[in-house]
Amino acid sequence: MQAQAQAPSGNTPDADSKPQGEERDHLLLIAEMTREFAAANDYKAVAHTALERITKYMSAEAASLFLLSDSGDSLVCVACYGPVDITGLSIPATTGVVGRSVISRKGLLVRDVSQDSDFGAAVDAKTGFTTRSLLVAPLAIGKECLGAIEIINRTTGDGLFSDEDMLLLETLARAAALAINNFRLTHKIVQQERDRHELELAAEIQRDLLPQASTRDFPIHGINIPARSVSGDFYDIITLPDGRIWFNVADVSGKGMNAALLMAKTSSLFRCLAKSAENPGQLLSAINNELCETNSHGMFVTMVGGLFDPAIGMVRLANAGHEPPLLFDARTERFTAVQADAPPLGIAPDIAGSDGFPVREIYLGGGTLYVFTDGLTEATTFGGGMLGIDGVRALIRDHADQSPDLRLKSIAGAVKLPGQSLRDDLTLLVAEDMAIGPMGAKPPAESVDTPADEQILRIRVPGRADRLKLIRAATEQAAKFIDAPEAWTFDLKMAVDEACQNIVRHAYKNSPDAGDIVIDFRRRGGILEVDIMDFAEAVDPETIRPRDITEIRPGGLGVHLIKSVCDEANFVPPPPGVGNLFKLTKRLPPKIQ
Amino acid sequence: MSYEVKNVNGAAVVALTGDVDLQTSPQVRQKLLESLEQYKRIVVDLSAVNYIDSSGVASLVEAFQVSRKKGSTFSLANVSSAAMRVLSLARLDKVFTIHPSVETALAQG
Numbered sequence: 236m237q238a239q240a241q242a243p244s245g246n247t248p249d250a251d252s253k254p255q256g257e258e259r260d261h262l263l264l265i266a267e268m269t270r271e272f273a274a275a276n277d278y279k280a281v282a283h284t285a286l287e288r289i290t291k292y293m294s295a296e297a298a299s300l301f302l303l304s305d306s307g308d309s310l311v312c313v314a315c316y317g318p319v320d321i322t323g324l325s326i327p328a329t330t331g332v333v334g335r336s337v338i339s340r341k342g343l344l345v346r347d348v349s350q351d352s353d354f355g356a357a358v359d360a361k362t363g364f365t366t367r368s369l370l371v372a373p374l375a376i377g378k379e380c381l382g383a384i385e386i387i388n389r390t391t392g393d394g395l396f397s398d399e400d401m402l403l404l405e406t407l408a409r410a411a412a413l414a415i416n417n418f419r420l421t422h423k424i425v426q427q428e429r430d431r432h433e434l435e436l437a438a439e440i441q442r443d444l445l446p447q448a449s450t451r452d453f454p455i456h457g458i459n460i461p462a463r464s465v466s467g468d469f470y471d472i473i474t475l476p477d478g479r480i481w482f483n484v485a486d487v488s489g490k491g492m493n494a495a496l497l498m499a500k501t502s503s504l505f506r507c508l509a510k511s512a513e514n515p516g517q518l519l520s521a522i523n524n525e526l527c528e529t530n531s532h533g534m535f536v537t538m539v540g541g542l543f544d545p546a547i548g549m550v551r552l553a554n555a556g557h558e559p560p561l562l563f564d565a566r567t568e569r570f571t572a573v574q575a576d577a578p579p580l581g582i583a584p585d586i587a588g589s590d591g592f593p594v595r596e597i598y599l600g601g602g603t604l605y606v607f608t609d610g611l612t613e614a615t616t617f618g619g620g621m622l623g624i625d626g627v628r629a630l631i632r633d634h635a636d637q638s639p640d641l642r643l644k645s646i647a648g649a650v651k652l653p654g655q656s657l658r659d660d661l662t663l664l665v666a667e668d669m670a671i672g673p674m675g676a677k678p679p680a681e682s683v684d685t686p687a688d689e690q691i692l693r694i695r696v697p698g699r700a701d702r703l704k705l706i707r708a709a710t711e712q713a714a715k716f717i718d719a720p721e722a723w724t725f726d727l728k729m730a731v732d733e734a735c736q737n738i739v740r741h742a743y744k745n746s747p748d749a750g751d752i753v754i755d756f757r758r759r760g761g762i763l764e765v766d767i768m769d770f771a772e773a774v775d776p777e778t779i780r781p782r783d784i785t786e787i788r789p790g791g792l793g794v795h796l797i798k799s800v801c802d803e804a805n806f807v808p809p810p811p812g813v814g815n816l817f818k819l820t821k822r823l824p825p826k827i828q
Numbered sequence: 829m830s831y832e833v834k835n836v837n838g839a840a841v842v843a844l845t846g847d848v849d850l851q852t853s854p855q856v857r858q859k860l861l862e863s864l865e866q867y868k869r870i871v872v873d874l875s876a877v878n879y880i881d882s883s884g885v886a887s888l889v890e891a892f893q894v895s896r897k898k899g900s901t902f903s904l905a906n907v908s909s910a911a912m913r914v915l916s917l918a919r920l921d922k923v924f925t926i927h928p929s930v931e932t933a934l935a936q937g
Binding site: 700701703704707722725726728729732733736739740792793795796799800 | 847849850851879881882883885886910913914917918
């Protein structure tokens with residue numbers, strides 16, 4: 236380009252009379268326009284005046300600025316000056332003199348377009364404008380070319396452009412290219428900054444949706460580490476006035492802002508509906524129906540929802556398509572997985588029926604329940620592989636002796652290096668059994684009553700039908716001892732009687748020389764616990780189930796009656812030497828709690 | 829537990845007293861089935877029942893089912909609050925015909 240430019244300068248007809256003045260004019264124009272371009276916020280606005288000035292300065296008829304489209308397929312006129320406005324005109328990037336200039340990144344001077352096969356006469360045909368002579372300079376930046384500036388038809392002299400004009404236009408085009416490039420970069424940075432700021436705000440709002448850190452003596456703790464600034468995972472912990480605790484761990488399909496918004500919606504639904512729900516099955520079913528009512532654009536939510544009663548160490552759990560939670564017993568190092576019983580939320584309404592999603596009752600029995608998202612199981616370990624469920628189990632086992640809060644951090648820390656981001660959002664929640672009864676699964680050596688645990692009465696009687704009246708009388712006296720009202724006492728008496736009746740009939744098979752029944756009445760805070768033990772062979776709890784109440788037939792009614800009046804009634808692992816341990820728990824009436 | 833069967837105008841009025849439980853319900857069951865052999869109308873007076881367990885309720889259900897097969901009438905009367913609690917928990921309060929008193933039971937059949 237330099238050679239092309241230098242050669243004609245000496246041959247210019249009036250080189251001797253005006254070189255200084257013209258060069259100075261050139262320089263002034265270049266300096267002025269470069270400054271204007273540099274100061275411009277929007278190059279398109281500047282471009283129009285710039286083209287006007289170039290046109291006038293070069294005594295040309297028209298000028299236009301073409302830029303390559305984002306796809307690079309076409310050249311679009313973004314600004315022009317002249318008798319015909321061609322702003323918005325789009326031509327294929329590979330054709331015409333402009334196209335040639337862009338591809339070669341060289342300035343082109345076409346003295347007579349009728350002699351140039353590349354000239355696209357179609358544009359003239361469209362605009363009614365007649366092009367005689369053309370000057371095109373590429374908008375080149377390094378190896379890139381953004382487009383080209385085109386000057387059309389000289390109006391003075393021979394009507395043809397000179398090589399000097401070419402040099403001037405090339406210089407101006409370089410300044411314009413820089414300005415356009417700067418504008419584009421600035422625009423991109425501003426947009427990125429705006430996006431980042433909005434994302435930060437969203438992340439902050441999202442963090443506020445997560446519960447506050449639990450105190451050390453609280454039985455449920457959680458941790459959430461987003462892979463990006465916003466998360467599709469969440470967890471929540473809500474304590475009810477009666478001491479029971481709602482919790483959830485959920486994962487929204489997809490990532491980014493739309494997943495974060497669905498997360499916000501689902502967590503609000505959980506918080507709102509939990510206050511009136513009776514059990515997690517009903518709650519998840521209600522959330523599902525709400526989510527299905529509005530379009531979630533093919534996104535769905537997997538969730539484990541639980542209601543934990545710390546007083547008895549029992550969790551009621553519903554699992555909607557989520558990673559199975561793990562129950563871990565640190566004494567036996569045994570894991571039990573709680574599989575999903577229902578599909579994820581937000582896919583189909585009313586799938587659960589009126590009873591809601593299936594609910595599982597899990598007695599922690601001194602163990603710990605871990606609920607987590609696939610961000611943990613699918614996390615990359617330091618070794619490079621995927622952690623997997625075995626890796627999760629190993630981490631839980633390795634950190635079992637730590638405090639819950641530290642344990643969560645240790646487990647999360649094992650898959651996340653400081654300063655590095657995760658592949659997926661990670662959420663982990665732990666529910667600890669902090670109230671282990673002396674007759675629970677804990678070995679006798681560790682069976683220390685908590686101060687709130689008050690023994691009321693312990694009786695041992697032969698397991699025979701003729702002793703049931705005695706058992707009922709003892710139950711009445713135990714209830715009277717804690718000032719329980721009459722109706723409450725009657726229900727407890729019936730439950731204990733029915734439970735003992737089952738032992739007499741099923742465990743001891745109505746034998747006249749049956750073994751004993753031991754009944755232990757204990758008060759723990761606002762709860763009465765009754766442990767009913769026998770010394771017969773272990774009974775398969777599956778054979779003793781509540782009957783279908785709609786079916787009228789004698790027998791099988793006892794378990795239904797027990798379950799109707801007790802908060803909990805289940806077989807739990809018996810202490811050594813005991814055949815079966817059936818545990819009843821019944822919340823005391825509010826006035827004596 | 830004790831029981832008493834009275835013939836009132838050709839109907840059997842079976843009055844149960846005390847606790848009907850696993851120990852005593854076999855006698856109640858036997859007495860009800862015997863009465864169904866002899867009478868076309870049975871009224872069970874539960875006013876003096878302090879306690880009735882699932883086996884006692886099962887005896888009542890069995891007698892009720894036999895009466896339907898035979899085309900006899902079987903009703904409960906003057907049900908004590910203790911017995912009513914168990915019957916309603918068992919959702920049987922809507923199954924049995926329950927009269928406020930033995931007199932109304934006999935009057936209505």
